Amino acid sequence: MKDTVPDSRPATRPVRTADVLRLAEAGVIAPEALGHALRLSGRAPTAAGWIRALDRLFLGVGATLLLAGVVCIVAYNWSGLGRWGRFGLAQLVLLAVVALAAFLGPGSRYGRLMLTAGIVLVGPLLALFGQTYQTGADLSTLFRSWAFLTLPWVFASCFAPAWLVWLVIAEGWLALHVEAFDLWWRIWFGFAPTWLLAGALNAAALVAWEAAARQFAWMRGDDLPAVVGRSGPWLIAMALLGLLTGIVCARVVGEGPPGATAAPIAWFLVLAAGYRAYRVTRVDLVMLALGWISVTVVLFAVLLRFADRLDTAPAMLVAAGMLVASSVLGRQWLERVAFGRASPAKGPAGGRR
Amino acid sequence: MTPEDFRRLLVREGLVADSALPLLDEGDSSPWFVRLLAGAGAWLAALFLYGAIAAVAWPLLGSAPARLIVGLVACAGCALATRLRPEPAGVFLSQLLLATSLAGFLLVLAGASEWAGLVKVSLLAALLAAILLPANPEPIHRQAMALTLVAALAVAATDLGGLEPLGLLLAAAALLLWTTQARWAAAARAPIVVPLATAVTAGVVLVPALATDPLVRLGAERVAWPSWLMPAGLGVLLVAAVLIVARDLRAGASGAGTPAWLPWTALAATAAVTAATYSAPGVLACLLAWLLAMAAGRGALAGLALVALGWYLVRLYYGLETSLLGKGLALMATGAVLVGLQFGLRRLSRPPGLAATAGDIHA
Numbered sequence: 001m002k003d004t005v006p007d008s009r010p011a012t013r014p015v016r017t018a019d020v021l022r023l024a025e026a027g028v029i030a031p032e033a034l035g036h037a038l039r040l041s042g043r044a045p046t047a048a049g050w051i052r053a054l055d056r057l058f059l060g061v062g063a064t065l066l067l068a069g070v071v072c073i074v075a076y077n078w079s080g081l082g083r084w085g086r087f088g089l090a091q092l093v094l095l096a097v098v099a100l101a102a103f104l105g106p107g108s109r110y111g112r113l114m115l116t117a118g119i120v121l122v123g124p125l126l127a128l129f130g131q132t133y134q135t136g137a138d139l140s141t142l143f144r145s146w147a148f149l150t151l152p153w154v155f156a157s158c159f160a161p162a163w164l165v166w167l168v169i170a171e172g173w174l175a176l177h178v179e180a181f182d183l184w185w186r187i188w189f190g191f192a193p194t195w196l197l198a199g200a201l202n203a204a205a206l207v208a209w210e211a212a213a214r215q216f217a218w219m220r221g222d223d224l225p226a227v228v229g230r231s232g233p234w235l236i237a238m239a240l241l242g243l244l245t246g247i248v249c250a251r252v253v254g255e256g257p258p259g260a261t262a263a264p265i266a267w268f269l270v271l272a273a274g275y276r277a278y279r280v281t282r283v284d285l286v287m288l289a290l291g292w293i294s295v296t297v298v299l300f301a302v303l304l305r306f307a308d309r310l311d312t313a314p315a316m317l318v319a320a321g322m323l324v325a326s327s328v329l330g331r332q333w334l335e336r337v338a339f340g341r342a343s344p345a346k347g348p349a350g351g352r353r
Numbered sequence: 354m355t356p357e358d359f360r361r362l363l364v365r366e367g368l369v370a371d372s373a374l375p376l377l378d379e380g381d382s383s384p385w386f387v388r389l390l391a392g393a394g395a396w397l398a399a400l401f402l403y404g405a406i407a408a409v410a411w412p413l414l415g416s417a418p419a420r421l422i423v424g425l426v427a428c429a430g431c432a433l434a435t436r437l438r439p440e441p442a443g444v445f446l447s448q449l450l451l452a453t454s455l456a457g458f459l460l461v462l463a464g465a466s467e468w469a470g471l472v473k474v475s476l477l478a479a480l481l482a483a484i485l486l487p488a489n490p491e492p493i494h495r496q497a498m499a500l501t502l503v504a505a506l507a508v509a510a511t512d513l514g515g516l517e518p519l520g521l522l523l524a525a526a527a528l529l530l531w532t533t534q535a536r537w538a539a540a541a542r543a544p545i546v547v548p549l550a551t552a553v554t555a556g557v558v559l560v561p562a563l564a565t566d567p568l569v570r571l572g573a574e575r576v577a578w579p580s581w582l583m584p585a586g587l588g589v590l591l592v593a594a595v596l597i598v599a600r601d602l603r604a605g606a607s608g609a610g611t612p613a614w615l616p617w618t619a620l621a622a623t624a625a626v627t628a629a630t631y632s633a634p635g636v637l638a639c640l641l642a643w644l645l646a647m648a649a650g651r652g653a654l655a656g657l658a659l660v661a662l663g664w665y666l667v668r669l670y671y672g673l674e675t676s677l678l679g680k681g682l683a684l685m686a687t688g689a690v691l692v693g694l695q696f697g698l699r700r701l702s703r704p705p706g707l708a709a710t711a712g713d714i715h716a
Contacts, residue, residue, distance in 0.1 A: 015359040017650040021547075024538040028369050034535035035601050040362050042354050043650030047602055047615065051702045053647060055695055057640075061662065062691030065636070065684045068666045072681030075670075289386055296394075316405035320398045327394025327445055334387045 017043045083132055090125045097121060098153075109223065112159040119150040119157075119165055138180050143173035160221040164232045167205060171239075174201065193259030195247055199266060202240035209233050210277070234286050237274070244270055245294045249301035271295070285338055292334070296326040395448030403456055414460070421464030427457025428481070432489040451494050458485070458501075472509050479505035487545050495545065499552035507560060514576030520560035521586040524641060527553045528590055531645040532597050551654060554642045558661035561587075561635035562668045587637040588627030594641060595619045598648045614701060622694045629687040632675065635665035636687055 020037050023029045029037050038044035045053050074081075074089065081089070098118045104111035126142050126149075147170045154166045178194050209232055212219040221229020247263040250256035256263065271291055278287035303322055307315035354362075363369045407414065414420050431454035438446065461481060466474050482502040486495055503523065510519035530537075530550035537546045561583060599616035630636040639662035646654035669680055 015354050015356050018543070018547075019356060019359070020650070021534075021538040021543045023363075023369075024535065025541045025543060027539070029363070030368075031535040031539040033368050034538060036366075037363065037368055038650040040366060040368075041359050041650070043652070044648060050598075050602065050615075050647075051698065055698055055702075057643065057659075058691045058695035058698065061636075061640075061659070062688045062693075062695060064663070064666070065688030065691065067688075068670070069681045069683070069685030069688055072670060072677045072684060076677035076681060285384055286386055289390055293390070311408075313405045313408040316401045316408065320401035320405065323394050323398035323401065324445070327391050327398065330394070331387055331391040331445070334384075334390070338384060338387070 015041045015043070017041075086128060086132070087125075090121075090128050094118060094121045094125055106156055106158065112157050112162065115153055115157045116159060116162040116165055119153050119162060119169075122146055122150050123169070138176070140173050140176035140180055143169055143176055147173050158216070158218045160219055160224065160229065160232050163209075163219070164235065167232070167236070171201070174198070193257060193262075195243060195257055196259060196262065196266060199240055199243055199270070202236055202243070203270065206233055206236045206240060209236060230284075230286070234290070237287055237290055240270060241290055241294045245297050248298050252298070252301040252305050254305075267294075267298070279337065283337060285334055288337060289330070289334060292326075292330045296323075296330070299326070391445050392448045395445045396452050399449050399452035399456070403453075417464040417467040419464070420460045424457040424460030424462075424464060427460065428454050428485060428489075431457065431494075432485065435489055435491045435494070447491055447493075451491055451497075454485070454489060454491075454494055455497065458482075472512050475505045475509040475512070478502075479509070486549065490544065492544070492548070496548040496551065499548040500555065502549075503552045503556040507556060507563065511563065516560055516564040517578040517583050520557070520564060520583060520638070521590070523553050523556040523560060524587055524590045524638065527557050527642065527645055528594055528597075531649045532594070532601075534649050550649075551651075554646060554654060554658070555661075558635070558639050558642050558658055558665070561638045562665045565635075565672050565674055566668065581631075583634040584627065584631045584637060587634055587641060588623070591627060591637060591641045591644070592620060592623050594644050594648075595623050598644065601648070618697075618701060622697075625690050625694070626687070629690040630683075632679065632683045633665075633669060633687065635669065636662065639665060 017038065020029070020034065020041050020043065023037070024031060024034050035044065039046045039049075078086075097114055101111050101114035101118060104114060106112065106115065123142075123146050126146055130142055147166065150166060150169070154162050157163075175198070178198070209219070213233075217223075221232075244263060244267040247256055247260050248267045251260040251263050271294065274287060274291050278284040278291075300319065300322065303319060307318060310318070414423060431450045435447075435450050435454075438450075458478075458481065462474055462478055465477050469477070479502050482498040482505065486498040486502065489495065489498070506519060507516070510516050527550065530546060530553060537543060564583065596616065599619055603616070626640065627637060639658050642658035642661070643655045646652070646658060666684070669684075670677075672680075675683075
C-alpha cells in the first residue's frame with residue numbers, strides 16, 4: 001500500500017491569531033473579550049501559561065547569559081591560559097555536557113540533545129589539539145578522528161539529528177580527503193570520478209537512512225517535529241541532487257570535471273529512482289519538489305546554452321517564460337499529488353512514514 | 354487547537370452565540386514548500402522579465418526623472434492591480450506583482466539618489482513606504498513596506514546621530530500598538546497594523562545592537578546621548594508593559610486563577626533585570642519584544658525576539674565599547690538575576706494549583 005504525505009488542509013490546521021482577530025473584526029467577539037479569546041485559543045498564555053513561559057524564559061535566557069558571560073571572560077583570559085588551562089577548559093565543557101546527557105538519560109529528548117552537543121564539541125577539542133601541537137597533519141585527519149571518535153555516541157543516542165550531524169562530519173572528512181588527494185585518487189581509481197563517488201556515497205546514505213527509518217521509529221523522527229524528523233533524508237537528497245544538477249549544468253554549457261559526460265545518465269537514474277521511491281511507492285512532496293527544481297535548473301541551463309544565439313532581451317524573455325511555465329506546472333503537479341491521493345491519514349508530515 | 358475546537362470553546366464560554374460564529378477563513382491550502390517554490394519561481398521570472406524590459410528600455414530609464422516616474426507608475430499600478438485582481442489570486446501572480454512593485458520602489462530611490470543625500474533619500478523611502486503600506490493590500494508587500502519604513506528611519510537616525518531616541522520611540526510605539534490590539538482589530542485595521550507592529554518590534558530588538566556598533570556610526574553625526582538613556586527608557590517601558598499585561602490578565606475572565614502576587618513580583622523582577630542589564634540594553638529590548646509578542650498571541654515573533662537576543666550577544670562580544678571582562682561580568686550578573694528569578698518563581702508558584710488551559714500548552 002502506498003504511504004502518503006499529510007497536507008495542510010484546513011480541517012486539521014491549528015487556529016491562528018489572525019483567525020481570532022478576524023472574528024473581532026467581524027464583531028463576533030467584543031474588543032474587551034479579545035484577550036480572553038486569544039487565551040482560550042491557546043495563542044496567548046493564561047496566568048498559569050505565563051508562569052510556565054516565564055519559568056522557561058528565565059532559565060533559558062539566564063543560562064544563555066551566564067554561558068555568554070563565561071565565554072567573554074574565558075576569551076579575555078585566553079592568551080594568559082597555558083596549555084593545561086585550555087585543554088582542561090575544553091575537556092571540562094565536554095565532560096559536563098556528556099555527564100548531563102548521562103544524567104538526563106539517553107531515553108529523554110534533552111539527554112539526546114546533550115549527547116548531540118557532545119558530538120559537536122569533540123570537534124573544537126580536536127581543533128585545539130591541532131592548534132597547540134602543530135603535527136602537520138591534513139585537516140581531513142581531524143574530521144576523520146572526529147567521525148570515528150564520536151561514532152559510539154551516535155549509536156548510543158538513537159537520535160536522527162545526531163546521525164545527521166555525524167553524516168556532515170563524515171562527509172566533511174571525505175570531501176577534505178578527496179580534495180587533498182584528488183590527483184592520487186584519480187591515478188589509482190581513474191575509472192570513477194570523484195564527483196561520482198561523492199554522489200554514490202550520498203545515494204547510499206539516503207538509501208541506508210530510509211531503510212533504517214523502516215526499522216526504527218527514532219530514525220523516522222517520530223518523536224520530533226515533522227520538519228526536523230525528515231530533515232536528514234531531505235538534506236542528503238539536496239546534497240545529492242545539488243551535486244549532480246551542478247555537474248549536469250556544467251556539462252551542458254561545455255564545462256565540468258573529468259567524467260562529466262556520464263553525469264546526465266547518473267542524474268537521470270537518480271531522478272527515476274527518486275520518482276519510484278517518493279511518488280510510486282510512497283509520497284514525499286518535499287522530495288518531489290526537490291526533483292522538480294533540479295529538472296527546472298537543468299532545463300534552464302539547456303536554454304542558456306542555446307540562448308547565446310539570441311539577443312539579450314529575447315533571451316531573457318524566453319528564460320522568464322520558461323520559469324513561469326515551470327513554476328505553474330510544478331505547483332499544479334505537486335498539488336495534484338498532495339490532494340489527489342487515497343488516504344490522507346497515514347503520516348504527519350512531508351512523507352514521514 | 355483546531356478552528357472547530359475553538360468554535361466550541363467560544364460558545365461554551367459564552368463569548369459568542371453559535372449562530373453568530375462565521376466559518377474561519379481557510380486560507381491557501383497548499384503545503385508551504387509548494388507555495389515557496391511558486392513564489393521563488395515568480396521572483397526569478399520577474400528578474401528576467403525586467404532584465405528584458407531594462408535591456409530594451411534602458412535609454413528611457415537613463416535619466417533620474419524617468420526612473421522616478423517609471424518607478425512611481427509601477428508602484429501605483431501594482432497597488433491597483435492587486436486590489437482589482439480576481440480572488441483567490443495564485444501565488445505566482447501575487448509574487449509577480451510584488452516583485453514589480455518592489456522593483457518600482459527601488460527605481461524611485463535610484464532616481465531620487467541623484468538629487469538628494471542619504472538622509473533625504475531615507476526619508477523619501479520612509480514616506481513612500483508609509484503610503485504604500487495601506488495602498489497595496491498584498492500581505493508580503495505590506496510587511497516589506499513596514500520593514501522598509503523602520504529601516505529607512507533607522508538609516509536617517511544613524512546619519513543624524515539619533516539612534517538612541519529612535520530606539521526608545523520604536524519601543525514606545527511597539528508597546529502602544531500591541532497593547533491596543535483589540536481596538537484596531539475591531540476597527541478592521543489588523544491587515545495594516547500587524548505588519549507595522551511586527552516591523553516596529555523588529556526595530557526594537559535591532560536598534561540597541563546598531564547603537565553600540567562603531568562601524569554603523571562611521572561618518573555619522575556624533576551626538577553624545579547619556580549612557581543611561583537607553584537602559585532607563587527601555588526599563589520604564591518594560592515596567593509599563595508588565596503592568597499592562599498583568600492588568601489585562603487579571604481583568605479578563607481567564608484571569609480568575611491569577612495569583613495576587615504576580616503583578617508585584619513581576620514588577621520587582623523587571624526592576625532587577627533593568628538594573629542588571631544597564632550595560633547591555635539590547636537584552637532588555639529583546640525581553641520587552643518577547644513580552645509584547647507573547648501577550649499579543651504572536652508566538653513566532655516572540656521566538657524571533659529570543660533569536661535576536663542571541664544575535665545581540667554575538668554583536669556585544671565583538672563590540673569595542675567595553676572590555677570582554679566588563680561584558681562578561683555584566684552578562685553573568687544578568688544571567689544570575691534571571692536564574693534567581695526562575696528559582697523564586699518556582700517557589701512562589703508551587704502551592705496553588707493553577708488551572709491548566711490551552712494557554713499553558715501553547716506557552
